[in-house]
Amino acid sequence: MAGAGRRRARSRASSSRDDDDAKPNLRPPRGRGRNHTSIGIFNVDLRVLLGLSVIAFFAILFLIYNLINPIEQAQTPRVVTPLPAPKLMDLPQFQGEHKESLYWGTYRPNVYLGIRARTPRSLIAGLMWISIKDGRYVMRHVCQDSDELSKYGWEQHDGRNFGHQVIVDQDMNLATSFLKFKGEDSGYGGDWAVRIDVQNHKSKGNEELSSTAHLFFYLADEDGML
Incomplete structure (x- = not known):
């Protein structure tokens, strides 16, 4: 009786081992999971950096344009239209005795x-x-x-x-x-x-x-x- 009980226990243990070996390992390896997450974060960071660099580039271009445009406008000659009014020395109050006294x-x-x-x-x-x-x-x-x-x-x-x-x-x-x-x-x-x-x-x-x-x-x- 004792021998039969030992055989049954051995057969159960071996069968449980076989069953465990037959089940697939569903846990992902530790090293591979960390690499995938780091690559994803790196890809997200690259996108953010590229977006910020493009925005900064256009902002610098906008500032340069605003700085150069007033200089070009200042160098551009302007047409000055004289005021359609008599000269100060030709006004009546500056004629007569006043003008003669300054001759x-x-x-x-x-x-x-x-x-x-x-x-x-x-x-x-x-x-x-x-x-x-x-x-x-x-x-x-x-x-x-x-x-x-x-x-x-x-x-x-x-x-x-x-x-x-x-x-x-x-x-x-x-x-x-x-x-x-x-x-x-x-x-x-x-x-x-x-x-x-x-x-x-x-x-x-x-x-x-x-x-x-x-x-x-x-x-x-x-x-x-x-």
């Missing part, structure tokens, strides 16, 4: 002292003088930095009737005054006058040269008639 004036800013009228071709007047620099005589007329004047320019000027300035050139002081007035016998624009005062300070090195001053007040016609 003569110190309208020559490129020289130290220059007078002219407000016309295209005018009688002009100006001042030139000889100064001493480094023991040599030099001519002063046109405003230049190389002249190295200590001071020049109008200190008082109303733009119409009078002006006063002081010019300091080495040891020479020139005080120029411009005055304009209109009387009964005056012509158009009135009359004007210029006064020039000179003070020459003697220096130890140029005592003989600085004892005299040479001034030239000239008149000329822009048409070349004088």
